[in-house]
Amino acid sequence: MDMQRSSDSALIDQDTARAAVELARPVLEASTRDPRINQGGFLHVVVMDPARTPLDAGFEEAILYECSLGGRREDWDADYAGFARAKARLSWQHGRDSFHLQTAEPWRLRPGDTTLWGSVWLDxxxxxxxxGEAEFDEAFAGMVALLMRALARQAQRGRPHAPHHG
Structure with a gap:
């Protein structure tokens, strides 16, 4: 599954998010085959539009890109997309990594919020x-976020015009 939406950001769009996931893909796919990291063999990634915040957009419309790795979705043993979206929602709403919210600021959680972690908020x-295991979900999310930031910095340094928003 590969879902995408338009972006409000001048430097990060669906192509940027897809490129970041593609750069990380060898590691992400290898993790789905390593039972120490991922017993189910599946991974779902959600990327939010950095230019859309809870002040000016709903959660669904702020999802920029998401994709699944590691096999057919009908073979999933859990709702990994739902879990990833719930984690993304926490970080998007609070401007914090989900681990931080779950461990250092649990009073900010609302009834019904996920108690899972594995999302990052990076600038x-x-x-x-x-x-995967929560610490690896967080690492994989962080890897994609860092790659997105690098791609955005690269585009800012050398881009002749804004990226296409299709």
């Missing part, structure tokens, strides 16, 4: 992953 870039 306004929110990425969540679900399917």
């Amino acid at each position: 306004g870039i929110v990425v969540a992953a679900s399917g």
Whole structure:
């Protein structure tokens, strides 16, 4: 599954998010085959639009890109997309990594919020992953977020015009 939407950001769009996931893909796919990291064999990644915040957008419309790795979705043993979205929502709403919210600021959680972690907030870039052990979901989300930031910095340094928003 590969879902995408338009972006409000001048430097990060669906192509940027997809490129970041593609750069990380060898590691992400390898993790789905390592039972120490991921017993189910599946991984779902959600990327939020860094230019859309809870002040000016709903959660669904702020999802920029999401994709699944590691096999057919009908073979999933859990709702990894739902888990990743719930983690992304926490980080997007609060401007914090989900681990931080769950461990250092649990009083900020609302009834019904996920108690899972595995999403990051990096300079306004929110990425969540679900399917592996929580610490690895967080690492994979962080990897994609760092790659997105690098791609955005690269585009800013050398781009002749704004990226296409299709």
